[in-house]
Amino acid sequence: MTTHSLPPVAIAGCGAICAVGSGVEALKSALRDNASGLHPSERFDHQRYQSSVVGAVARNGAGADDDDPAWSFATEALRQASEEARDILESIPPERIGLVLSTTKANVEAMERLTDQRPCSESARRHLQGDLLAADLAAAFGASGPVQCVSLACVSGLLALQQGVKLIQRGVADAVLVVGVDHLSAFVVAGFSALKALDPLGCRPFDRDRCGLSPGEAGAATVLVRSATVSITVATNFRYSAVATIPSPPLEERVRERRPFPAVVIRGWGSSNDANHMTGPSRDGAGLALAIRSALNSAQLQPEAIDWVNAHGTATPYNDAMEFQALRNVFGASCPPFNGFKGMVGHTLGAAGVLETILCALAMKERLLPGTPRLKTHADGAPASLVQVPRSASRLDHVLKLNVGFGGINGALILGYE
Amino acid sequence: MWASAESTVRSFSAMNDLVVTAASLVTETDLSSSRLGPRSSRLDLASRLALLAVESLASKFDTVPRDRIAICLAATAGSLSTDVEYWKGWALVGGPSPTLFAYTLPSAAIGEIAIRHRLTGPNLCFVGRDAELLAEARDLLYRGEADGCVCVSCNIITAEAAELIQSSPVITASAVFVTAGGEGHRV
Numbered sequence: 001m002t003t004h005s006l007p008p009v010a011i012a013g014c015g016a017i018c019a020v021g022s023g024v025e026a027l028k029s030a031l032r033d034n035a036s037g038l039h040p041s042e043r044f045d046h047q048r049y050q051s052s053v054v055g056a057v058a059r060n061g062a063g064a065d066d067d068d069p070a071w072s073f074a075t076e077a078l079r080q081a082s083e084e085a086r087d088i089l090e091s092i093p094p095e096r097i098g099l100v101l102s103t104t105k106a107n108v109e110a111m112e113r114l115t116d117q118r119p120c121s122e123s124a125r126r127h128l129q130g131d132l133l134a135a136d137l138a139a140a141f142g143a144s145g146p147v148q149c150v151s152l153a154c155v156s157g158l159l160a161l162q163q164g165v166k167l168i169q170r171g172v173a174d175a176v177l178v179v180g181v182d183h184l185s186a187f188v189v190a191g192f193s194a195l196k197a198l199d200p201l202g203c204r205p206f207d208r209d210r211c212g213l214s215p216g217e218a219g220a221a222t223v224l225v226r227s228a229t230v231s232i233t234v235a236t237n238f239r240y241s242a243v244a245t246i247p248s249p250p251l252e253e254r255v256r257e258r259r260p261f262p263a264v265v266i267r268g269w270g271s272s273n274d275a276n277h278m279t280g281p282s283r284d285g286a287g288l289a290l291a292i293r294s295a296l297n298s299a300q301l302q303p304e305a306i307d308w309v310n311a312h313g314t315a316t317p318y319n320d321a322m323e324f325q326a327l328r329n330v331f332g333a334s335c336p337p338f339n340g341f342k343g344m345v346g347h348t349l350g351a352a353g354v355l356e357t358i359l360c361a362l363a364m365k366e367r368l369l370p371g372t373p374r375l376k377t378h379a380d381g382a383p384a385s386l387v388q389v390p391r392s393a394s395r396l397d398h399v400l401k402l403n404v405g406f407g408g409i410n411g412a413l414i415l416g417y418e
Numbered sequence: 419m420w421a422s423a424e425s426t427v428r429s430f431s432a433m434n435d436l437v438v439t440a441a442s443l444v445t446e447t448d449l450s451s452s453r454l455g456p457r458s459s460r461l462d463l464a465s466r467l468a469l470l471a472v473e474s475l476a477s478k479f480d481t482v483p484r485d486r487i488a489i490c491l492a493a494t495a496g497s498l499s500t501d502v503e504y505w506k507g508w509a510l511v512g513g514p515s516p517t518l519f520a521y522t523l524p525s526a527a528i529g530e531i532a533i534r535h536r537l538t539g540p541n542l543c544f545v546g547r548d549a550e551l552l553a554e555a556r557d558l559l560y561r562g563e564a565d566g567c568v569c570v571s572c573n574i575i576t577a578e579a580a581e582l583i584q585s586s587p588v589i590t591a592s593a594v595f596v597t598a599g600g601e602g603h604r605v
Binding site: 105151270277290407408 | 504516521537557
């Protein structure tokens, strides 16, 4: 038997539009300032909703009446990410570029408009369906390779990144555009409001007085490519025949040459299901702990190797308490520093995994241990390593990113350097 | 993952073919005679049909540890049919149903299947056709992320949802349970 290893996959480009602005520089600034983009919105008044505080993208002029915000946010994020990775993408045939879309509601704006008999374009109607939105995004950005639309509640983004890596490692693509998108809608805010899951004051992850989440909206995109430090010996009987044709060394050399610092790579992942409740987390954290252990196993790492955990941190009482328990289950009394980003950008649902992973990657490059915006008083039971305000980090070699979602789904992703 | 490549290749080579150990196909009319229990009346149509499709596979689950069984689902038009039902509540006093809101996700049926059969392994859900399901199941087994995979295809487009997306109504669900070995139909 000839041995082989699967190629690590690097993040070659990032783009985002969300409550703290558009572009990676806006994200970096928010990371440094521990900023929050959550504000009351006239669109979601207290008369009808439990809270008016949301993480909204600034929309002015014509954009304020956009009938296809999912398309607008996704294309802006993809434009930014593709621009950063332009030299690499231009060297790859279109049929070797794939796209994975992560979304929970795609362009649900169209359903609201059609129900209310308001104007709605045919493309906006078409983008009610995530797979068609994904296909149109792929066509617009020259990706004629494999296209997928992943939708797993609030874990969608992490699973989409995982799928992007898998497509590259299976040899069916050399690069994959992974884009997460969800937009604020009466549909979603009314649902969380009906569940009494919103914090009237805006979410306060891991805070003693936390009492709910704040919905957000975003488009977030990454360009995934085979990493520069690939060493592959291919097994001749490997099922995915296309893998036998890789690697093309010039691609990996270009990935290495264009950076003054090592690229961030996706080292491993894990997912699990609580099999317990549709909307509430299991109290013992066992499901999330299983996902974390699976991710550590896939990355061939021990828990001590994790330098920072970016938790899901919805700021609902039960979710945050469950995460404390899961972290204790895995790390014992030596929990690494951990934080949450939803006080910065809100809960961006299908975009959350991609957007928060981008924030993690930027923090790694900045050697910054990010804080937890809007956290004032540490929650009872929180591990002492909870990070409230940003500080410089001596080491961020391995970062664990967590998301959990309705349906009991848990996801964990591990980032490292190439 | 990378360091254990040899063992994963070996195990993958030993399972050149996926083995379908059980399969089922159900339609809306099958729901009337189903025995899913009282809880099922609270579920959306997609979850009830998916549960029913998986029900006849359940006897095979005992061949694999429950935390090693993955669930992969493909949902045509996502959760649009449930979305339409939920959104009708917007015009009502009291607003939309919080119970139904939990099912306005394409992946909702995964949660119900996991709860009913205590399956705690990995999950994956695609919006769109089911063409990729077996490939993804194969990948999960190959990488050692799971030892068995429940693949579910939900084609749920009610008449109202069909009108919204200018499509044709369809209400069916099918499921297969695949493993890397054992008795069954090789694919």
